[in-house]
Structure formats: C-alpha cells, structure tokens
Amino acid sequence: DVKVTQSSRYLVxxxxxxxxxxxxxxxxxxxxxxxxxDPGLGLRLIYxxxxxxxxxxxxxxxxxxxSREKKERFSLILESASTNQTSMYLCASSPDxxxxxxxxGTRLTVV
Amino acid sequence: xxxxxxxxxxLHVQEGDSTNFxxxxxSSNFYALxxxxxxxxxxxxxxxxxxxxxxxxxxxxxxxxxxxxEGYSYLYIKGSQPEDSATYLCAARGGTSYGxxxxxxxxxxxxxx
Numbered sequence: 001d002v003k004v005t006q007s008s009r010y011l012v013x014x015x016x017x018x019x020x021x022x023x024x025x026x027x028x029x030x031x032x033x034x035x036x037x038d039p040g041l042g043l044r045l046i047y048x049x050x051x052x053x054x055x056x057x058x059x060x061x062x063x064x065x066x067s068r069e070k071k072e073r074f075s076l077i078l079e080s081a082s083t084n085q086t087s088m089y090l091c092a093s094s095p096d097x098x099x100x101x102x103x104x105g106t107r108l109t110v111v
Numbered sequence: 112x113x114x115x116x117x118x119x120x121x122l123h124v125q126e127g128d129s130t131n132f133x134x135x136x137x138s139s140n141f142y143a144l145x146x147x148x149x150x151x152x153x154x155x156x157x158x159x160x161x162x163x164x165x166x167x168x169x170x171x172x173x174x175x176x177x178x179x180x181e182g183y184s185y186l187y188i189k190g191s192q193p194e195d196s197a198t199y200l201c202a203a204r205g206g207t208s209y210g211x212x213x214x215x216x217x218x219x220x221x222x223x224x
C-alpha cells in the first residue's frame with residue numbers, strides 16, 4: 001500500500017514563526033502536492049512538484065514556499081506564520097497524472 | 112483556475128436510501144475528473160478517475176458517470192449504509208495531463224441508521 005506520511009497531525013505555532021510541514025511518500029512517485037482545506041472552500045492547491053528540485057505554484061502560493069531535495073520528501077514552509085494560515089494542510093503524491101494518494105493531514109493553528 | 116462546484120453541500124439520508132451528488136466543471140479545457148471519499152480522521156481516498164465523455168465507473172454500491180460536453184459528473188450510492196458517511200470530493204484536471212487538479216467544496220453525506 002502507498003503510504004504518504006505527514007510529520008505532525010496537530011501543530012500550534014506563534015505568529016511570525018517559520019514553520020516546516022514535512023511530507024514523505026514511500027512509492028517513488030514523481031508528483032507531490034500541498035493543499036489546504038478550509039470549511040466551505042474545498043481543497044486549494046498551494047504548490048506542486050513533478051520532479052526533484054522542480055516546483056510549480058498552485059492557486060494560493062502567497063506566504064508559502066516548498067522544497068523538494070529528494071524524490072520522497074516534499075516540505076511546505078510558512079516563512080512567517082500568520083493567523084490566516086490556520087488551516088488543515090494535506091500532502092498528496094501520484095505516480096503520474098492519475099489518482100492522488102493523500103496523507104492524514106496536519107491541522108495547524110497559528111496564535 | 113477551473114471553477115468546480117458540488118451540490119448539495121450536505122445531505123442526510125436514512126440507511127437503505129439511494130442518493131446522488133453532482134459535480135459541475137467547465138466543459139472546455141477538460142482533461143480528467145476525479146472522485147474522492149474523505150472519512151473523518153482518515154485520508155481522502157480515490158474512488159474514480161474518468162476522462163472520456165460517457166464514462167461510467169462502479170465500485171461496489173458506488174458508481175459515477177461523466178458528461179464532458181455539458182460539464183458534469185454524478186456520483187450514485189445505492190442502498191446507503193452508515194459507513195458511507197463521509198465527505199465526497201470531486202476534482203477536475205484541466206487542459207492536459209499536467210494540468211492542476213482543482214477540487215470542489217465537497218458534499219458531506221450522513222447516513223442515519
């Protein structure tokens with residue numbers, strides 16, 4: 001079974017902190033994604049990557065950056081956390097442009 | 112950005128009822144339509160990926176259809192069970208196989224015993 005693992009289920013950070021959300025997949029997938037989920041808004045794409053060191057902006061990249069130094073790991077970075085980044089963050093991977101496999105989500109609260 | 116809409120936002124049904132939800136998307140610039148089920152405290156899980164107009168897919172009591180000309184997909188659940196309670200998400204990929212996957216807001220289904 002494909003496994004996509006996010007480093008934390010719950011995280012509380014202070015405004016202005018630099019925050020790292022880590023995601024690891026164990027199936028050698030080329031493509032990895034970061035989404036955030038907010039009530040009534042569905043999943044919104046923040047960034048995605050189709051290869052090591054490659055990244056593309058999604059629909060809401062402002063305030064975020066990403067890093068993909070190894071194929072299995074895709075990190076989301078909040079450069080200076082703000083309260084409006086309080087959300088559920090979901091990482092996903094896919095072997096090609098078909099169905100995505102999701103991690104369990106990280107619920108981030110910025111206070 | 113593709114505009115993907117799902118309806119209804121939420122649905123309450125009794126065990127044994129059959130139900131269906133709708134996902135609408137722009138019919139131009141379409142590549143693929145995905146359905147996912149997201150149960151509480153679990154990860155979203157892929158149900159179907161469809162690309163061709165008229166596609167129909169089935170998985171147990173759940174089936175889906177796709178109309179790319181008019182830009183909609185239906186998800187059907189026959190004989191709903193309490194374990195079907197979840198958020199059902201659809202997502203559309205536009206343009207090419209490398210296009211972004213844009214999700215709708217989801218339909219929250221609650222099946223009462």
